[in-house]
Amino acid sequence: MSGPTTYSLTVNGRAVEVQADDDAPLLHVLRHDLGLAGPRFGCGVGLCGACFVLLDGSPAPSCDTPMWSVIGKTVVTVEGLADGDSLHPVQQAFLDEQAAQCGFCVSGVLVSAAALLAAEPRPTEEQVAGSLDRNLCRCGVQRRMVAAVLRAATGAGPDGHSPGDES
Numbered sequence: 001m002s003g004p005t006t007y008s009l010t011v012n013g014r015a016v017e018v019q020a021d022d023d024a025p026l027l028h029v030l031r032h033d034l035g036l037a038g039p040r041f042g043c044g045v046g047l048c049g050a051c052f053v054l055l056d057g058s059p060a061p062s063c064d065t066p067m068w069s070v071i072g073k074t075v076v077t078v079e080g081l082a083d084g085d086s087l088h089p090v091q092q093a094f095l096d097e098q099a100a101q102c103g104f105c106v107s108g109v110l111v112s113a114a115a116l117l118a119a120e121p122r123p124t125e126e127q128v129a130g131s132l133d134r135n136l137c138r139c140g141v142q143r144r145m146v147a148a149v150l151r152a153a154t155g156a157g158p159d160g161h162s163p164g165d166e167s
């Protein structure tokens with residue numbers, strides 16, 4: 001029986017080395033070896049979105065992603081969205097819209113939203129809703145989440161106005 005493998009990964013812009021079994025879920029390594037508690041364990045089978053991270057820029061369920069499959073990939077968790085002390089626009093918008101209730105699903109939602117905004121900086125409401133399709137929220141605040149992502153896309157301030165908006 002072979003032992004753990006040494007994996008060299010880039011996580012949140014930092015090169016890290018971890019020992020893990022080839023079939024170990026990325027989520028386990030992130031939470032327990034790297035101390036990144038943002039991605040949550042929900043369903044464990046890729047169906048709820050609570051554990052989503054960006055793998056080479058695309059949202060992916062880290063609970064259902066074995067370590068052997070992440071070799072050479074870049075991983076970004078919710079902790080990696082902010083730029084130093086500056087929140088990612090969608091993080092700020094979630095605060096402004098008070099778009100979280102219990103918060104359990106939010107790290108996965110933010111990751112999905114950040115991926116959408118990177119690909120489509122001015123999404124429609126339908127595109128936003130579609131991008132969050134795989135993120136379940138048992139608190140039922142999806143509408144506020146969609147509003148927050150749209151706010152992030154327009155750069156609207158807490159009063160709903162965009163910077164430089166005279167009206």
Ligand code: FES
Pocket residue numbers: 040041042043044045046047048049050051052061062063064
């Ligand atoms: S915990 Fe990974 S998708 Fe549900």
Ligand code: FES
Pocket residue numbers: 100101102103104105106136137138139140141
């Ligand atoms: S805010 Fe509670 S599950 Fe989404």
